[in-house]
Amino acid sequence: xxxxxxxxxxxxxxxxxxxxxxxxxxxxxxxxxxxxxxxxxxxxxxxxxxxxxxxxxxxxxxxxxxxxxxxxxxxxxxxxxxxxxxxxxxxxxxxxxxxxxxxxxxx
Amino acid sequence: xxxxxxxxxxxxxxxxxxxxxxxxxxxxxxxxxxxxxxxxxxxxxxxxxxxxxxxxxxxxxxxxxxxxxxxxxxxxxxxxxxxxxxxxxxxxxxxxxxxxxxxxxxxxxxxxxxxxxxxxxxxxxxxxxxxxxxxxxxxxxxxxxxxxxxxxxxxxxxxxxxxxxxxxxxxxxxxxxxxxxxxxxxxxxxxxxxxxxxxxxxxxxxxxxxxxxxxxxxxxxxxxxxxx
Numbered sequence: 001x002x003x004x005x006x007x008x009x010x011x012x013x014x015x016x017x018x019x020x021x022x023x024x025x026x027x028x029x030x031x032x033x034x035x036x037x038x039x040x041x042x043x044x045x046x047x048x049x050x051x052x053x054x055x056x057x058x059x060x061x062x063x064x065x066x067x068x069x070x071x072x073x074x075x076x077x078x079x080x081x082x083x084x085x086x087x088x089x090x091x092x093x094x095x096x097x098x099x100x101x102x103x104x105x106x107x
Numbered sequence: 108x109x110x111x112x113x114x115x116x117x118x119x120x121x122x123x124x125x126x127x128x129x130x131x132x133x134x135x136x137x138x139x140x141x142x143x144x145x146x147x148x149x150x151x152x153x154x155x156x157x158x159x160x161x162x163x164x165x166x167x168x169x170x171x172x173x174x175x176x177x178x179x180x181x182x183x184x185x186x187x188x189x190x191x192x193x194x195x196x197x198x199x200x201x202x203x204x205x206x207x208x209x210x211x212x213x214x215x216x217x218x219x220x221x222x223x224x225x226x227x228x229x230x231x232x233x234x235x236x237x238x239x240x241x242x243x244x245x246x247x248x249x250x251x252x253x254x255x256x257x258x259x260x261x262x263x264x265x266x267x268x269x270x271x272x273x274x275x276x277x278x279x280x281x282x283x284x285x286x287x288x289x290x291x292x293x294x295x296x297x298x299x300x301x302x303x304x305x306x307x308x309x310x311x312x313x314x315x316x317x318x319x320x321x322x323x324x325x326x327x328x329x330x331x332x333x334x335x
Binding site: 001003005006007008009010011012013014016017018020021022023024025026028033036037038039040041042043044045046047048049050051052053054055056057058059064072075076079080083084087088089090092093096097100101104 | 117131132135138139142143144145147148151152154156159162165166168169170171172173174175176177178179180181183184185187188195196198199200202258259260262263264265266267268269270271272273274275276280281282284285286287288289290291292293296303304307308309310311312314315316319
């Protein structure tokens with residue numbers, strides 16, 4: 001991305017984020033959030049996170065691979081198990097990276 | 108507050124390392140932390156910029172990721188109502204997940220609506236977190252220049268998201284949202300301009316809403332999102 005557009009994107013991201021944070025504080029009492037939107041918002045984080053993670057695991061380097069030879073998939077599955085059991089993000093990162101490095105060393 | 112800062116600092120550090128790895132200049136990396144100040148959106152932006160996504164997709168994705176701030180904004184609004192506009196603008200800027208969680212519980216504990224101490228608590232927590240985010244980003248930028256690409260540190264991004272995502276999948280509806288979004292993202296991966304991500308996110312949210320509607324008994328209490 002050229003430098004100028006990168007800076008414009010950063011400023012745009014900032015403006016959008018700030019606008020969302022300020023919105024209901026400023027318009028309090030004048031705008032009411034629809035109940036359907038309020039419910040749907042709960043599903044945004046799991047949907048977005050999963051939409052980023054799954055292709056990272058299944059299509060590493062641009063090639064689809066559903067096999068044990070796929071080091072990132074193996075590391076990701078182990079990391080998911082650690083995350084489920086411990087609910088600890090840093091342990092998840094540590095175990096996932098360790099397995100990835102071990103597999104890359106072996107193969 | 109302290110455990111929170113210890114929790115946030117490594118994310119700022121990883122963000123700095125990843126942004127440099129994605130080829131974002133040091134100054135722009137720091138500027139994003141200063142201006143945007145939203146961990147998960149910054150992480151995703153780094154991934155998108157690294158893969159050459161156009162600006163419209165970056166802004167659209169930022170909007171979708173940060174939609175949850177509408178909820179925070181709505182729930183804080185009645186407490187901030189007596190404040191002068193300048194205070195409102197400053198406090199709105201500091202509204203990140205962790206600060207929201209701390210201050211809303213502080214407001215709910217306080218007896219009266221116009222609790223001045225609660226506003227100062229919100230301001231203090233926000234400024235401390237903001238300063239921690241800037242410092243850890245700067246350290247990450249410095250470290251990012253030392254780490255070779257062969258270490259595969261870009262994978263920490265996916266692992267971070269796994270760590271945030273998996274523990275939050277406690278009910279059927281959010282599991283349906285995650286599964287649908289993930290599968291659609293893989294199927295739509297070859298779509299141009301990273302449009303697959305947007306399509307996947309929208310389908311996932313729709314799946315979550317539909318499943319919740321068919322099984323309304325199993326609805327957990329609303330929680331602040333797990334994004335950093």
